[in-house]
Amino acid sequence: MKKLLMACAVWSLAASTAWAEDVTLTMWTVANNAPEAVFAQEFSEMDNGIKIDVREIKFDDIIAETLRAFATKKNPDLISVDNPNHAAFAAAGAFLDLTSFVEASDQINMDNYFDGPRSSLTWDGKPYGIPRASNTIALYYNKDMFSAAGLDPDAPPSTWDELYDAAKKLTDPANDVYGIAFSAKASEEGTFQFLPWAQMAGGSFENINVPGAADALDLWKKLFDEGLTSPDTLTRGQWDSTGTFNGGNAAMAISGPWELKRMSGDAKFDWGVALLPGPSVDAPRASALGDFNIAVFSNTENAEAAFKFLEYQDSQVERLWPEFSRMPSHKGVALAPTGDAKIDAASAVFVEQLQFARNRGPHPKWPNISKAIQNAMQSALTGKQSSTDALAEAAAAIAKVK
Amino acid sequence: MKACAKWIRDGIGFDALLIAMALTYLLAFAGLPLLYNIIISFQVVDMFSLNQLFHEFAGWDNYIEVFHDPAAAEVLWNTTLFTIVSVFFQFTLGFALALFFNQKFPGATWFRGLFLAGWVMPGLVVGVLWNWLLSGDFGVINWTLETLGIIGEPIFWRSDVDYSLISVILANIWYGVPFNMILLSVGLAGIPEDLYEAAALDGATALQKFTTITLPMMRSTIGAVIALGIIFTLQQFDLFAAITSGGPAGSSLVAQYWSWELSFRQFEFGRGAVIAVLMIVVVLGVTVFYVRSTRQETRL
Numbered sequence: 001m002k003k004l005l006m007a008c009a010v011w012s013l014a015a016s017t018a019w020a021e022d023v024t025l026t027m028w029t030v031a032n033n034a035p036e037a038v039f040a041q042e043f044s045e046m047d048n049g050i051k052i053d054v055r056e057i058k059f060d061d062i063i064a065e066t067l068r069a070f071a072t073k074k075n076p077d078l079i080s081v082d083n084p085n086h087a088a089f090a091a092a093g094a095f096l097d098l099t100s101f102v103e104a105s106d107q108i109n110m111d112n113y114f115d116g117p118r119s120s121l122t123w124d125g126k127p128y129g130i131p132r133a134s135n136t137i138a139l140y141y142n143k144d145m146f147s148a149a150g151l152d153p154d155a156p157p158s159t160w161d162e163l164y165d166a167a168k169k170l171t172d173p174a175n176d177v178y179g180i181a182f183s184a185k186a187s188e189e190g191t192f193q194f195l196p197w198a199q200m201a202g203g204s205f206e207n208i209n210v211p212g213a214a215d216a217l218d219l220w221k222k223l224f225d226e227g228l229t230s231p232d233t234l235t236r237g238q239w240d241s242t243g244t245f246n247g248g249n250a251a252m253a254i255s256g257p258w259e260l261k262r263m264s265g266d267a268k269f270d271w272g273v274a275l276l277p278g279p280s281v282d283a284p285r286a287s288a289l290g291d292f293n294i295a296v297f298s299n300t301e302n303a304e305a306a307f308k309f310l311e312y313q314d315s316q317v318e319r320l321w322p323e324f325s326r327m328p329s330h331k332g333v334a335l336a337p338t339g340d341a342k343i344d345a346a347s348a349v350f351v352e353q354l355q356f357a358r359n360r361g362p363h364p365k366w367p368n369i370s371k372a373i374q375n376a377m378q379s380a381l382t383g384k385q386s387s388t389d390a391l392a393e394a395a396a397a398i399a400k401v402k
Numbered sequence: 403m404k405a406c407a408k409w410i411r412d413g414i415g416f417d418a419l420l421i422a423m424a425l426t427y428l429l430a431f432a433g434l435p436l437l438y439n440i441i442i443s444f445q446v447v448d449m450f451s452l453n454q455l456f457h458e459f460a461g462w463d464n465y466i467e468v469f470h471d472p473a474a475a476e477v478l479w480n481t482t483l484f485t486i487v488s489v490f491f492q493f494t495l496g497f498a499l500a501l502f503f504n505q506k507f508p509g510a511t512w513f514r515g516l517f518l519a520g521w522v523m524p525g526l527v528v529g530v531l532w533n534w535l536l537s538g539d540f541g542v543i544n545w546t547l548e549t550l551g552i553i554g555e556p557i558f559w560r561s562d563v564d565y566s567l568i569s570v571i572l573a574n575i576w577y578g579v580p581f582n583m584i585l586l587s588v589g590l591a592g593i594p595e596d597l598y599e600a601a602a603l604d605g606a607t608a609l610q611k612f613t614t615i616t617l618p619m620m621r622s623t624i625g626a627v628i629a630l631g632i633i634f635t636l637q638q639f640d641l642f643a644a645i646t647s648g649g650p651a652g653s654s655l656v657a658q659y660w661s662w663e664l665s666f667r668q669f670e671f672g673r674g675a676v677i678a679v680l681m682i683v684v685v686l687g688v689t690v691f692y693v694r695s696t697r698q699e700t701r702l
Contacts, residue, residue, distance in 0.1 A: 230538065233561075249539070
């Protein structure tokens with residue numbers, strides 16, 4: 001009987017909403033449990049006549065899939081896009097210029113966002129989306145191992161030299177412990193991890209061939225050559241690399257706040273987070289700026305409805321940290337304490353690190369630039385080329401990208 | 403109208419119709435994409451001009467860029483090595499197993515069937531399994547080799563430039579052996595038993611039987627298996643994607659993976675198409691070889 005009643009209720013609900021001539025939007029995202037997917041679900045259930053169908057597409061495929069869809073006009077209305085890929089779509093006119101919508105909006109104000117995420121979605125001075133969240137990378141370290149190796153667990157390495165010394169002291173092949181885990185993979189992840197090192201040493205993606213960037217590569221190479229990091233660092237992504245840290249097989253790891261939840265469950269030791277060490281104490285700080293933006297496609301028929309969703313997304317910013325462990329791109333939104341002391345200590349470091357996070361791009365041909373950086377990184381680390389030669393080749397390749 | 407129906411029913415019309423159907427299918431689904439690929443290889447095609455019918459003409463620029471790419475020489479060498487070594491071992495191991503299972507012992511056909519289990523698995527799954535087996539720090543293969551005392555230090559199969567291509571070759575050999583074995587088994591089953599009986603009466607040794615009966619009778623099958631092996635190996639993509647992604651530092655980059663990477667990672671569709679065109683030329687050569695060996699088969 002109860003079931004029957006339920007069925008009736010559902011049926012009548014469906015019938016009544018069908019009356020209201022709903023607008024149905026589609027949105028592509030890389031994860032069904034990502035904030036925008038959850039918010040879209042809530043937004044659909046509201047009484048606003050707008051429904052959003054969310055389709056999940058694997059991270060590795062979403063750009064190629066979207067291009068194919070856009071070429072045949074079968075693209076969604078909304079997409080959540082990794083920030084270095086945003087410029088290509090904006091520059092090609094595939095995303096909707098939101099200037100007039102933002103001007104009329106009470107909710108969205110572009111000045112509320114940090115400069116990094118805002119510039120990642122700005123093209124030609126106009127906004128082409130809103131940031132979903134922001135992340136960055138910093139240094140995780142195992143405090144128990146620091147103590148055991150005679151290092152001060154409250155004074156994590158702050159320069160490259162200190163990082164190298166610590167990695168050397170912490171490496172313990174007899175117990176399968178490497179000094180440090182990171183990712184030098186030939187993918188966007190590798191660029192994400194390496195570029196900040198070049199930036200701290202005065203380089204940038206437009207100017208990658210600087211002596212400091214070569215020093216950074218030389219240091220990385222030393223970590224490989226002396227067995228202070230696993231050779232698999234060359235082929236492993238950040239998530240798998242940090243997994244070895246959680247398992248006690250690496251004493252330090254470079255990764256982002258997305259690791260915190262898993263680490264607090266998996267890591268059976270005391271750990272902390274420190275800012276990314278620089279070439280010297282007074283060197284400019286830098287880190288990578290990650291996470292996604294949400295954009296509306298320019299050929300949508302329901303731009304108003306889509307923008308309403310962006311407003312809803314933007315209004316839920318306070319929930320990003322407690323519910324999704326993602327850091328807001330909004331200035332002045334404090335991260336609420338989670339009750340986990342280690343996570344709360346770490347989040348303060350990530351908030352500080354995020355201030356120094358720099359964009360990859362914006363550049364419409366970012367994948368080509370990124371590929372050149374990956375090539376340099378890998379050929380220097382495998383000894384195919386010297387760091388300077390590798391970076392010179394990368395700089396030449398980047399200069400050729402139109 | 404009636405004449406037309408009659409032509410189709412009784413004349414050569416029916417034959418023509420059947421051929422036309424097959425030909426239309428081939429032209430539409432293989433011919434056109436092939437042609438389009440060749441056209442694209444002479445054009446400038448990027449992310450957002452993909453949907454336009456006409457693109458800027460590039461002349462031989464894409465070809466020149468591909469050949470002048472620092473990776474080109476290594477890719478050529480890797481592709482050649484990957485293909486030759488894979489096909490050689492797939493064939494010899496497959497042939498050895500086919501001969502073995504051709505002996506009449508209990509359960510021979512069952513075991514032969516079981517070997518196919520590996521081949522029916524999707525390439526990506528096989529790749530992921532080998533990825534785990536070959537893992538440097540925690541891999542089963544390293545553990546086995548170390549326990550047996552064959553190696554002292556773990557080999558970083560996927561991350562060592564000296565081993566990365568070998569890892570994919572190993573996986574590919576494993577993956578291709580069952581297919582070779584089954585095709586060769588079919589060939590072996592087709593050799594009349596009385597040939598061997600007659601040879602036995604004449605006092606031929608096992609080796610003589612193999613070189614004078616088995617090999618000559620298997621010629622067309624062997625030709626076909628090797629040709630298919632080369633084609634399948636040139637198509638092999640999943641294992642690269644799952645094990646090394648062509649890395650590190652391009653040390654296991656082969657033409658098929660490079661083409662995909664250029665087209666769908668860097669969105670240089672023109673250059674991706676160039677590699678595809680070059681591969682088509684190679685495969686075409688192999689196909690001629692394949693057609694010639696199977697033509698002999700029908701003549702038998």
